[in-house]
Amino acid sequence: MAITFDLFGTLVRATTPGDPARAVADELTARGVAVPDDWGAAYREPHVDAPGGAEVPLPAHVAAALRSRGVDAPANAARRAVVAAFDPDVETVPGAPGAVAAAAARGPIAVCSNCSVPELAARALVRADVDRALFDAVVTSVACGWRKPDARIFEATARTLDVPPDSLLHVGDDPRTDAGVEAVGGRFLDVADVPLTEFPDWLEGG
Template sequence: MALSFDLFGTLVTADRPAAPWDAVADALADRSIRVPDDWETAYRSSHRDYERGREAPLDEHVRLALANRGVDVSEATAREAVLAAFDSPVTVRDGAVDALSAAADRGPIGVCSNCSVPGLVERTLSRAGLEGAAGRDFDAVVTSVDCGWRKPHAEIFEATADALGVPLAALVHVGDDARTDGGAGRAGARSVLLDDRPLPDLAAAIREGRLC
C-alpha cells in the first residue's frame, strides 16, 4: 500500500490573496513589468482553450494576458512573479505530521495536489517544514501543473501511483474534497475523505491497518 495526501486544505491551510490579480500585478511591478490599466479584466479573461481536465498553468495564463495587452514578459519572470504572488504563510493542520509518520511506516508516501502555480507545492512543503517531517522525505510529489491533469481526472492518480511504484489499486489517497480527491476512488484507487475520517484520527487508522 502507498498513501498520497492532498496538500491545501488537508495537510496545510494557506492564506490566499482575495484579489489574485492584484497580487500578481504587485509581483509584476516589483519586477519592472508594466501592468495594463485594465489588468483585472485581462487576468479574469480566458486567453487559451484547454482540454477538459487539463491544468491551465497560471504563469502561462499571465503571459498570455499580458501579451493580449501588448506587454511581453519572459517565461522565467512570469513564473517568478506568480510564485511570489501566491507564496504565503501556511499552517500545518493538527494531525498532519502524525498521519504522515504513520503512513511512512507502512510504505511509500507522496503528495498529490491540484495547483496551477509552478513550484508552489514544493515551496509550501518547505515553508511548512513537512519535507522530512515523517522521518524521511516524500517518495513523490505530483502536482497538476507538472503532470498536466487536475484531480479528479484519473491521469493524475495514475501518475501518483506510478511515481510511488505501486499499481493504482494499491494507492490510498487522502483529501478534503469529495469532488476532486474523491476521484481517486473513481479512478481505481481508494479515496479517504477527511469528512469521513478526521485528520487527527487518521494516524491510528493507518497504524491499525483500517485503511487497507
C-alpha cells in the same frame, strides 16, 4: 497499499492573496512589466485553450493575458511574479505530522495536489511541520499537467511510486476532486470522516 495526501486543506492551510490579480500586477510592476489598465478583466478571461482535465500553469495564463493586451513580459518575469505573489504563510493541520509518519510506516507515500503555481507546493511543505523526507514523491497538477479529479494525475502519481493505481488510498478534504482516485480503482478517505488526528489509529485498524 500506497497512501497519497492532498496538500492544501488536508495537510496544510496556506494563505493566498485576497485579490490575486492585484497581487500578480504588483509583482509584475516590480519587475518592470507594464501592466495594462484593464488587467483585472484580462486576468479573469481564459486565454489558454487546454483539454478537459488539464492544468493551465498560472504563469502561462498570466503571460497569455498580458499578450492579449499587447504586452510581452521579458524572460521569465511572469513566472517570477506569480511565484512571488503566491509566497505562502503556512499552518500545519493538527495531526498532519503523525498521519504522514503513520502512512510512511506502511509503505510508499506521496503528495498529490492540485496547484497551478510553480514552487508553491514545495514551499508549503518546507514550511509545514511535517517530515518532508518521508514522502517518496510530490506530484502536482502544474508539474504533471492534469488536475484532480482527472484520473491521469492519479495514474501519474502511481507511476511515480511504482505501484498500480488501484492500490492508492488518497486522503483529502474535497470529494469533488480527491474522490477522482476512485476512477482508477483506488480508495478515497475524506478527512471530514477521519480527521488526521485519528488517521494513525484508523490505519492500524484497517
